[in-house]
Amino acid sequence: MSNRTESDTGANTPAARLQHLFENHRLTPTQRRIAHCMVRRAADVPFLSSVELAELAGVSQPSVTRFAVALGFDGYPALRRHLREVTPAEPADAGSLNEYQQAVEAEIENLRHLAQLLADPAPVERAGRLLAGSRPLLVLGLRAAASQAYGFSYFASKVHPDVRLLDEGGSTLADRVDAAVHSGATALLCFALPRHPKEVVDALAYAKSAGLTVVTVADSAFTPVARHSDLLLPAAVGEGLAFDTACSPMLLGRVLLEAMCDNLPDAQARLEEFDVRAAERGLFAE
Known part of the structure; x- marks a missing residue:
């Protein structure tokens, strides 16, 4: 205990x-x-x-x-x-830091907050089981979140037998959700970052109606996607620069990969097999 x-x-x-x-x-x-x-x-x-x-x-x-x-x-x-x-604390003092340093410090604070949230591993462990058990596994991320979804899918495909990336919206997105459900999909992982596209909200609502369990990595528990998520894992974005920074959502995605691997008995074997084939093909410059 x-x-x-x-x-x-x-x-x-x-x-x-x-x-x-x-x-x-x-x-x-x-x-x-x-x-x-x-x-x-x-x-x-x-x-x-x-x-x-x-x-x-x-x-x-x-x-x-x-x-x-x-x-x-x-x-x-x-x-x-x-x-x-x-909250008996003093307000943060940016001191003599310039705007670039302040953006980095803010992102470090976001990572500290994520570490505090991960002190209770139960939500991530539950997410790992849901993602590992879905065949195929859908990964959704549009606009600003597309790179997060792509990064997760790239690594997940090395250990999961069937990962399907949804990084483009439009009328065919629902078709791809239907096809995955017909193939046996039970879960969808969504990366949702601001500004939140309406089509992401609509896609999650459709996924829920199709019977999928929705796991969402979002910048806050109070985002528009929250009401369509069965399990929402918050990871704040940095807002100090012209465009948001997303170190915390990216790291949380890697944590979810680890939790998923823990629930895939052949994950290590698949990684070792990939390394052997990569060496045979001379895939990487050493």
Whole structure:
């Protein structure tokens, strides 16, 4: 039996406490956007005004007030007092770092948060079993998430007998889902990153209706794809540059590969066979 304490598992971090605060509340899309922003800026939120939070989240100040009321507080000041009581920390100080260094530091913080979430391996282990047991296995990622889906599929195909990449939208996507289900597919892995294409939401809804179990790697638990996911694994993206950075989702994808391999008895044998054939073909420059 595990002797990990709440603090050991990362359940007592500022981000985790915020996640717990938002649980069991039906949030509107605007409120989910505020919640997502607060989780990402968990260390700073207790020190932000409602105007500052609204600006960071890209919503109106009254929306922040309504959000606090929806959580059961009299208003945003009451919510902020609560956060200061349960999160006794100082706001992060960027110091003299330039914008590029700040982007790297933010991504490092995202990775730390992912490490805290992985202190409880049960969700990833469950995902590994679901992915290993699906023959074929569908992997979906469109637009910004296409590279994540491709990277997972590339490595997964070395150990899984039938991996089918869905990295293009359009009317044929549903056809490919149907074909996979008819071939025996039971699960779909989705990489969902902002901005979230509507066709990804529609594709997951269709996959669910077709009987597939949906495992999703997303930038937040409050994304539009959440309601169509049986198991959602959050991994934040960096937002400090002109285009988002996705180190955490990529690493979480590799963790899922490891968990899947743990549930494929012949994974090691398949990798060794590939190495032999690669050497025979002179595939790699040594």
